[in-house]
Amino acid sequence: MTSMLKRLRVSRSSLRRVAAHTSFIHDRLLKSFLVLSLLAALIHGLSILFLPHTSPSTPSPLAFITMFTSLIYVIAMIYVVSSMAQDLRDRTAELYLSQPLTRIEYAFSWLITSVVTPSLVYLSAVALPVAILDPHLLLSFGFEELGYLVVEGLFAGSLAFITAVLTRSRGLTFFIGLFWLLVLPFVLMMGVAVLSFSSMGSHQSPAAKTLLSVFAVLYPYKFYLMSASSLPASITPFQAVVISFSISVLFLAASLQYVRYRLEV
Amino acid sequence: MLRVVGLSLIVIALMMFMVFAVAHYHEFKSTSYLHRSADTRVLFAGTKAVVVSSTSISAPVRVEGYQYAVKAELFPGDITSIQGPFQVTACNVTAKAYLVEEKAFNTKLKGVIISMEHSEEDVARLKNLLERHASGEAVFTKVTYFMYESDDLPLGRGDYVLVVLVEYFFNETVTLPNGTIVANRVVLPNGTLIVVNSTAIMQPGVRATLSPLLMPHVEVLLIGSLKPTLGQVLRALDVLVLGAVLIAIDYVRSRRHLSWGFRIKS
Numbered sequence: 001m002t003s004m005l006k007r008l009r010v011s012r013s014s015l016r017r018v019a020a021h022t023s024f025i026h027d028r029l030l031k032s033f034l035v036l037s038l039l040a041a042l043i044h045g046l047s048i049l050f051l052p053h054t055s056p057s058t059p060s061p062l063a064f065i066t067m068f069t070s071l072i073y074v075i076a077m078i079y080v081v082s083s084m085a086q087d088l089r090d091r092t093a094e095l096y097l098s099q100p101l102t103r104i105e106y107a108f109s110w111l112i113t114s115v116v117t118p119s120l121v122y123l124s125a126v127a128l129p130v131a132i133l134d135p136h137l138l139l140s141f142g143f144e145e146l147g148y149l150v151v152e153g154l155f156a157g158s159l160a161f162i163t164a165v166l167t168r169s170r171g172l173t174f175f176i177g178l179f180w181l182l183v184l185p186f187v188l189m190m191g192v193a194v195l196s197f198s199s200m201g202s203h204q205s206p207a208a209k210t211l212l213s214v215f216a217v218l219y220p221y222k223f224y225l226m227s228a229s230s231l232p233a234s235i236t237p238f239q240a241v242v243i244s245f246s247i248s249v250l251f252l253a254a255s256l257q258y259v260r261y262r263l264e265v
Numbered sequence: 266m267l268r269v270v271g272l273s274l275i276v277i278a279l280m281m282f283m284v285f286a287v288a289h290y291h292e293f294k295s296t297s298y299l300h301r302s303a304d305t306r307v308l309f310a311g312t313k314a315v316v317v318s319s320t321s322i323s324a325p326v327r328v329e330g331y332q333y334a335v336k337a338e339l340f341p342g343d344i345t346s347i348q349g350p351f352q353v354t355a356c357n358v359t360a361k362a363y364l365v366e367e368k369a370f371n372t373k374l375k376g377v378i379i380s381m382e383h384s385e386e387d388v389a390r391l392k393n394l395l396e397r398h399a400s401g402e403a404v405f406t407k408v409t410y411f412m413y414e415s416d417d418l419p420l421g422r423g424d425y426v427l428v429v430l431v432e433y434f435f436n437e438t439v440t441l442p443n444g445t446i447v448a449n450r451v452v453l454p455n456g457t458l459i460v461v462n463s464t465a466i467m468q469p470g471v472r473a474t475l476s477p478l479l480m481p482h483v484e485v486l487l488i489g490s491l492k493p494t495l496g497q498v499l500r501a502l503d504v505l506v507l508g509a510v511l512i513a514i515d516y517v518r519s520r521r522h523l524s525w526g527f528r529i530k531s
Contacts, residue, residue, distance in 0.1 A: 023519070026269050037273035038280075045280040049288070049491060117266060121273045128277045132500045134329040 017101050021109040026117065029080060033121055036076040040125035043069050048129050063145050063225055066126060070149050070221065071181065073122040077157045078177030080114040085164035085173045107165070107259040111252065115157040119150050145224060148237070151245050152221040156180055158251035165255045185222060188215045209234050216240035217247070267515035274508030281501040285493040305481075308383050315388050316431040317378055318483050321367065324424055330497055331489040334417035337362045337429055339405050340482040341413065357434040360481075362415040362427060363399035370426040373398050395428060417488060429483050 026033070047065045086092075126146060130137050160177040167173065188211060195208035213234045216223035220241040235243070308315045325333055341358045365374060374394055381387040396402065400421065405413035418427075 022266060026266050030269060030272070033269045034272060034276065037276045041273075041277040041280040045277070045284050049284060112266075117269055120270060124270070124273055125277055128274070128504055129281055132278075132281045132497060132504060134497075135500075137326075137328060 014102070014105060018105050018109045018112070021101060021106065022112050025109060025113045029083065029113065032076060032079055033117065036072060036118060037121050037125055039072050040069050040122055041129065044126055045129045048133055062126065062130070066145065066149060067222075067225060069122075069126075070153070073118060073149075074153055074156045074177070074181050076122075077114055077118045077153060078160045078174060078181070080118065081110075081157060081160040081164050081177070082170045082173040084110040084114065084161075085168055086170040088164070088168040089170060104256060104260045107256055111161065111256075114161065115154060118157075119153060122153075123150070145221065148221040148224040148241055151241050151248070152219055154248045155218065155220075155244050158248040158255070162251045162255045162258075165258055180218070185215070185219055188218070213240070217243045220244045267511045267518075271508040271511030271515065274504050274511065278501045278505035278508060281504075282498075285498060285501065288491045288493055304378075306378055306381065308381060308388065314433040316429075316433070316481055317381075317391065318429045318431070318481065319370070319375075319378065320427045320429075320483065320485050322420070322425045322427055322485065322487075324422060325420070325487055325489070327422075328489070330491050330494045332492065333420040334488045334490075335364065335420055335425070335427060336403070336417045336486050336488060337405070337415045337427060338484040338486065339413040339415070339429060339431065340411055340484075341431060341433070358413070358431060359434070360405035360413055360415075360429060360431040362403045362405065362418065362429050363395045364401040364418040364420070365395070365399050365426050365428060367424040367426050369398045370428070374426075374428070392430065395430065399428075400425075420487075427485055429481075431481050 044062075044065060048062075123146060127138065156177060159180055160173050163176045164170075164173040192208050192211050192215065195205050195211060198205070216235055216237065217240050220237065223240055224237040304320075305316060305318045308317070322335055327333070339360050341360070374391075377391055377394060381391060401418040403416040403418050405415050408414045415429075
């Protein structure tokens, strides 16, 4: 009983330390979050004025806008993670870790700042303008695609996070993140197109199907939007999002384990 | 984190205030094309051809503060010089759009349109019925060489049918490919437009190779214009206040500790 109380006290003080450090990082990166919020709110606020009002025929009227604004969201996430890599590289982290802040607490607070906060800021910038305009729209539009979007963002964040922890290089973290965001989807889709064309069928070749499934796992949100035009793949958008989420969790768990046992500052 | 979320809420609320302020002074119009299949009938009455096109308009998803209207764009086709077996040298087009409630259209007008004969009397009867049952009507005006546009027709609740009546007044002179001017009239007494096809030149009663060209293309547009309501402004104010409260909480909380280092050590 005494040991349990002691453990609870330890975990409570650990949470307080994480909260304090998270708050500190937020203060440091306040400007970046404000830019994210400003851009997302501006684009969504203006674009909902021009929503098509014939939404029974349009499954997700916001999808066309979020497809573009999600780029800002993911870039913000990568930027925050790369700031952690910079901390580790220039040994600023040593300063924080010289306080009674464990490595796992340090990494965990960065994880909250890089994944949770951008998601929260972005989701509020999507949903609140709609809610202000007409709360009923929130129910009638359906925000299923936002779930897919957050999982895709989580994948980007976890990939950048593990890169930052392993390499401690801000440049490489940014490069991997941007490569995943801007280059890889086109490379994969070109691969699918080439394989489909070479097999003289429309996406019917097994290799094209496999590549499309890889695309679906890496980019569940984009795949979800594309599946409206019924692209044949080996997996459904829901399966893709579950696998993507599992891989992201695996990446994050591996990063935290690495930080706990192997990270040297 | 509270400060970041609070500031985001304030930014979002201010952005919506800005949008409402702009919408208050300058009317925003969001336009979307309604892709509905249109039923079309082509009739030849006297010296003119009449095309009746009816398009169903489902009730739009109503958003608070928006007012809705429909308008039509008419592309009558290049009928001033129809190339092929013969030429019609000139043609005047007049068109009118009628907005009719779907129920009234189905009970009072649909049957009439289907059973109409090629006669001026039937066309006049249809016009009369349309004027009696339409909740709004608008004349088309020529915008470009190829396009005519109607005025906005305010949309009430429920489903509607937009009926577009296009009248083509043909020039009575028809020129054959060899340059011969052949007729004062190109319409038979029963109202059928005589058309000369490539194999049978001027055989009376050979009918309507012209008619496919008289299929005007009608695009129906739904227009939503925003006038901000008090509810919308109050909701934006709610979000603004919520953001301010979150920042205040964060401020009060952080005042209790001087620095993050102090907090971690405590």
